[in-house]
Amino acid sequence: MTDETLTVRCACGWATTGVVADVVPATIDHGRRLHNMEATPEQVLAMAVQAEADEPASAPADVS
Numbered sequence: 331m332t333d334e335t336l337t338v339r340c341a342c343g344w345a346t347t348g349v350v351a352d353v354v355p356a357t358i359d360h361g362r363r364l365h366n367m368e369a370t371p372e373q374v375l376a377m378a379v380q381a382e383a384d385e386p387a388s389a390p391a392d393v394s
């Protein structure tokens with residue numbers, strides 16, 4: 331189980347930040363109500379980026 335905080339930004343300017351369990355249903359609901367689109371959790375996660383952490387990272391991120 332992950333408590334990773336993600337941000338999803340929509341093309342319309344809407345954005346949501348939170349844990350996966352909050353961001354996925356919020357984004358699906360947004361797409362359904364504002365864009366008449368039915369996104370899947372996989373599509374939402376593909377759009378999601380890691381939210382900026384409040385606490386400074388002690389180790390450099392290994393992004394290779």
Ligand SMILES: [Zn+2]
Pocket residue numbers: 340341342343344360364365
């Ligand atoms: Zn939107």
